[in-house]
Amino acid sequence: MTSLPRSLGRIAAFTDGLTAATYLARRNLARNGLRSTLAILGIIIGVFAIATLGILGSVIQLTAADALGGLGDQIIVSPNADAGVDRLTDRDVTTITRVVGDDASVIPVVTGGALVERGDARTFAALYAVERPRELFTAETGELPERHRRGAIVGSGVAAELGVEVGRTISIEGREYRVVAVLAESDGFNLLQPDGAVLIPRSAFADESYTQVIVRAESGSGAAAAADAIRASLNAREERVSVLELSRIVERIDQFFGLLNAFLIAIGAVSLIVAGVSILNVMLMSVSERRGEIGVLRAVGIQREDILRTVLVEAGLLGFVGGVVGATISGLVALGIFLAVPEVTLPVVVNLRTAGYLVFAVVFGVVISLASGLYPAWQAANERPVQALRVK
Structure with missing residues (x-):
């Protein structure tokens, strides 16, 4: 005491x-x-x-x-040009969808470029075909369709240059498209640069095969597992595709x-x-x-x-x-x-x-x-x- x-x-x-x-x-x-x-x-x-x-x-x-946003949970699957593969087929997309399962979303993309016109105004824009645009983009005006089958979705930069609004028409390589939505301005890094692009249906492309596939997982570890599964499935015999894990770049x-x-x-x-x-x-x-x-x-x-x-x-x-x-x-x-x-x-x-x-x-x-x-x-x-x- x-x-x-x-x-x-x-x-x-x-x-x-x-x-x-x-x-x-x-x-x-x-x-x-x-x-x-x-x-x-x-x-x-x-x-x-x-x-x-x-x-x-x-x-x-x-x-x-x-x-960089949520790029850490995404991977990009592209054709391996060194192996003589320049496009991805529907079968490749089906295989990717099967091996990644329900834990990731698969977004195939067709890309290109063309002169976009409205009246006397014209500008060169990237062309994308994304079947489900809601998974990648946000609309500033108009409404993005569940599945893109008709009309054009215009990026904010292209809309400003051409002075187009929802309901107006634009011309791409002689074909008329009615604008169904204008995308919101991108405020970060995006795999597809939407501001200077126009989204059109896949059927509008002369070659409908895909140029890349974006896979979005629930986490970085999920993206790594999906990348390994894709390599094991599509590159079993030869390296047909290249798989880029964005999580490694972010790290x-x-x-x-x-x-x-x-x-x-x-x-x-x-x-x-x-x-x-x-x-x-x-x-x-x-x-x-x-x-x-x-x-x-x-x-x-x-x-x-x-x-x-x-x-x-x-x-x-x-x-x-x-x-x-x-x-x-x-x-x-x-x-x-x-x-x-x-x-x-x-x-x-x-x-x-x-x-x-x-x-x-x-x-x-x-x-x-x-x-x-x-x-x-x-x-x-x-x-x-x-x-x-x-x-x-």
Whole structure:
């Protein structure tokens, strides 16, 4: 039962010592206001650099991830030209549908290109035949059919160039098509670029065989399993098709931005370490100037631990104040990026990762400051009272 009161007494003594050390540290820093301000400014710059560079790298990484969208769960099956295969047949599509099962959707596509006209206006557009356009696209005006059998579906860019609306007609290679829908503008990376394209029925193509098949799975692992099944089925005897797993591309892009982010943080850390050297210099000069005062304190019974604690608190205060100010400025810069760059969304800027960079920068700044003040604190604590009083 006696151990608890002793522990509480030690905690109370430590708290009182820390309070006294904080008071003395603030007083000592205020004595040399200009020197302390310059040291804090160095920490502000270092923390601002490491937090801002980290946030910028995160914004770039997350913006790229948003642009890539859900490509990680998609694969592209194309004919292997090296094997003499230039088109995919209905039988190939049936085989792909069978091997992937109900866990993925199969979207065969016929592609081409032609001059699209309306009156005197004309533009060259990509032509796509997608039997079920709702699986890939969204309509801005009009309604996408369940199965595309007639009429044309026009991309937003083509519609703007030709000035067409739903219900109007366009001409493609001498054939008239009534516009049944206008696609919404694409806001990210898409396997098929719909803005500059026109979707027409498959029967309108001279060659109705498919140029590629898009397979959309429920997850990245599902896409990988579907890709293996397609290779095992269609490439059993010869490599008739090439299978591109977009999840691997997305992973490599994410890895690249992760390395870029780490590199940017390392650059910021260098500037913070330089600021730590400045704090080391400030604390050494402060201890040197106060040798007489330290000698008096030691002579009247102040313990080494108290001296050590006071000097370390001084360094910690410099790091904490500079860290908080630097992180605040960095947070304002992050919000400025959101306001200035339309492509950057608010969730990309305001998230746990951004908060983590701000907290990390402040903590790192305090740690560097404490590390810089460790040697001066040790030097002051181990100063012999007699030698210190001679300076006095």
